[in-house]
Amino acid sequence: MTPDTSVSPPAVDQDWGRLNSRLLLVNLSILGAPLAMFLASLAVTGGKTNLQIIITLASLFVTFLVISGIGLMRLFTTRYRLTEDRFELRKGLLFRSERSIPVGRIRGVDLTANPVHRVFGLTTLRIDSGEQSDAVARKLALDGITKAEALELRRRIIALRDAGRSPAVADNDGVLCRLDWSWLRYGPLTIWGVGGVFIAAGSVYRTLNEMHVNPLELGIVKDIEHRFGSVPLWYGILVSVLVIVALGMVGSTATFIENWAGYELRREEGGALRIRRGLLATRSVTIAERNLRGLELVEPIPLRWARGAKLNAVASGLGGEDENRSRRALTSPVPRAEAVRVAAEALPVDEPGLIEREGLLRHPRAALRRRINRALIWSVLIAAVPVGLGLWLSTGLVIGGVITGVALVPILVAFAFNAYRTLGHGLRGRYLVTSAGTFAHRTVVLQREAIIGWKISRTPFQRRAGLLTVGATTSAGEGVYHVYDLTEGQGIALAETTVPGLLAPFIERAPDRG
């Protein structure tokens, strides 16, 4: 397709790289999974087997055989090379694809290694071209080259890319942040852990059920059931909750370790930020300086109570919504002060406390009223469920519902006040700063030049209260960042001062209402 593929075919073969042949072993090793499951099922059922188990595992085996076949095909047909000005990749036997990407357009080069790859010393190199077309076509991945090759290739790509540019950025190479194991205390504070317990229990149950082993008949489950029956109900529930929370904490601590072991954030030559992390699956994300359009400081509730926070990058070229979510993290959950320090170093500006909430402009009182109203409505709605059921079933539920409602009001109103205090916005030099959030507080710092449009919206309730929400759209991060609940004049003035001239032709002065 590209002109140069037809020029000198014989010479080409020598400098085309291939995937590593160790990938052969990787591909065969996944066949071990169904075998291991077979052995596990034998162990669980005590050596007995039945047709159902065999059929399930046989179909699994065939599936894995196909996957492994596809993997082998990829291994034998993939070729890549780096020329002076472009990176080229060919793969496929039946569906041949040839892709070439100009080096200057490469936004990032990431290395990731899943556990199996790591056993064989392999890694996956991903090249992000930052095109906004569909995510599948955008990514170039070399799935299975040795780590040394990958590092060398990345070094060459980055060197080639940056050779074309003026080395304007000063060489401030160095580590910005490194894992401190004391941060492990924030590990259990992610709420996902408890959900993870249920997910894990569910999938174990499903798998056993598929094999026609009734999990409820297993000795260990019977034993627990028996004990549960022999103690008072409240005690049983209390213990179950404690066990689930404890398991969840263990789970989220394990996730923390898996995600953040070996974490290091450093500034590379040319100003790019590079995050490396991961125990089993190692991940390395590079964000070029010009793609870093801002930062986001997130304080979800359990973490906030422990004075912790997370720092995310607001950057373009990190991929679609899901990919962006998994790749944007700049720090693990860390002490808030540490997150603020890293923020100041990641985005060096003259403004001290760029990402701090102090000093931001407050929002109108009407925003507080909206939040209090919301709290009251939620209290009523939550209380209405048991009350409604109670009218049907028993008066006990009605009383319980009313008590719940009455107890919820002060709690949710306290949240409303807290959410109002969190609201804030301001302009700090080149950046627009906005802060909001009820359960998770978010402070976003966004480069004003990165704003490529406004999205101003009003709900019916906001119209009645004379408020509006200003959304700054950008190619980076989530695509739009909001400043919530400003008065009409305030919001429009903010948009106009942030990006002068864009909104001006569409603004008018209302006749004075006195």
Next chain:
Amino acid sequence: MERHDNLRLRPPRHRVDRRAIGWWTLQSALFALPLPLTFGILWATIPPTREFFMWATLISCVPGLLYMAVMPAWRYRVHRWETTDEAVYAASGWLWQQWRVVPLSRVQTVDTLRGPLQQMFGLSGVTVATASSSGAVKIKGIDHQVAQDLVEYLAARVESVPEDAT
């Protein structure tokens, strides 16, 4: 700093086409009518359940008909659009309203989309997209010819305005 209490956005210059009201009514009918229609058929065909399905039909009709009566006219009052030499500006919504502005220097693509219903009414929709995943300005329910001219104008303008990277 000067007082900005009385600043507000003025509505964009052009309304969408009047036929859009018909289009929105038809569209809302497709949402609102199947359920009461099903109940109605059951009401007519299964005598023993007459009373239940009569009420079901009447009750399920109410929100649907209200929606069909209110939404299209309300939308017609809100939906407006405008282009200048520098930007595209559009208002949309009815209960939940939205104003979007995109500078032409950031426009990446201009698409038209005509669904089967819009085609029945001779209408078109224009989407002006930027690099932001949620920054597109959508102008729906304008006359087909107007849409074509708009796309041509935007395409020409976008080419002549120097593009900002990202």
